[in-house]
Amino acid sequence: xxxxxxxxxxxxxxxxxxxxxxxxxxxxxxxxxxxxxxxxxxxxxxxxxxxxxxxxxxxxxxxxxxxxxxxxxxxxxxxxxxxxxxxxxxxxxxxxxxxxxxxxxxxxxxx
Amino acid sequence: xxxxxxxxxxxxxxxxxxxxxxxxxxxxxxxxxxxxxxxxxxxxxxxxxxxxxxxxxxxxxxxxxxxxxxxxxxxxxxxxxxxxxxxxxxxxxxxxxxxxxxxxxxxxxxxxx
Numbered sequence: 585x586x587x588x589x590x591x592x593x594x595x596x597x598x599x600x601x602x603x604x605x606x607x608x609x610x611x612x613x614x615x616x617x618x619x620x621x622x623x624x625x626x627x628x629x630x631x632x633x634x635x636x637x638x639x640x641x642x643x644x645x646x647x648x649x650x651x652x653x654x655x656x657x658x659x660x661x662x663x664x665x666x667x668x669x670x671x672x673x674x675x676x677x678x679x680x681x682x683x684x685x686x687x688x689x690x691x692x693x694x695x
Numbered sequence: 696x697x698x699x700x701x702x703x704x705x706x707x708x709x710x711x712x713x714x715x716x717x718x719x720x721x722x723x724x725x726x727x728x729x730x731x732x733x734x735x736x737x738x739x740x741x742x743x744x745x746x747x748x749x750x751x752x753x754x755x756x757x758x759x760x761x762x763x764x765x766x767x768x769x770x771x772x773x774x775x776x777x778x779x780x781x782x783x784x785x786x787x788x789x790x791x792x793x794x795x796x797x798x799x800x801x802x803x804x805x806x807x808x
Contacts, residue, residue: 586738625800626784626799627784627798629795629796629797629798632795640795642795674738674739676738683729683741683744684741684796686731686738688737689737689738691736
């Protein structure tokens with residue numbers, strides 16, 4: 585158990601819909617990272633937050649947004665969903681620049 | 696432009712033998728390298744890391760070697776066990792990447808009994 589929790593575990597929705605994925609980092613970790621892993625692909629970095637502020641952006645689509653709240657939990661919002669957005673979405677947390685600890689992921693299926 | 700490359704999508708090794716997973720990088724400013732292990736439907740878990748001031752780091756059955764001149768690192772697992780069957784990702788970071796982890800595509804390791 586990494587100490588990072590993600591909800592929900594599975595999500596099935598239709599094209600055009602909007603969903604919110606939630607992540608709670610390990611106690612004491614200020615950084616939260618979001619990744620997307622499509623079928624048989626590597627991990628694609630989406631975005632990082634540090635103590636409530638956006639720190640870095642990766643290959644995140646404009647239809648996607650994220651935020652980190654004062655209690656340090658984070659949400660990833662995916663809107664106008666397309667079939668190609670079906671993937672595993674991972675959240676990770678770290679103290680700062682150290683190894684990242686990953687949650688179990690949310691499997692999103694867009695039908 | 697892939698800055699971190701794992702050129703072998705899969706590797707099959709006999710149980711008890713040595714598994715060697717390779718990773719190449721292009722950015723000479725990377726100074727910290729990590730290996731993660733991932734089982735299906737689970738998040739990656741940190742395995743071992745090495746900073747650029749070292750050329751070897753060992754933790755039990757796992758050893759990571761870094762060859763800075765060749766921009767190459769490798770993960771050795773010896774002896775390989777069935778539970779080692781997983782996807783292994785290497786990742787690198789440095790000042791150029793603003794210390795973000797840059798990930799390889801992963802190598803699927805299969806340990807045969």
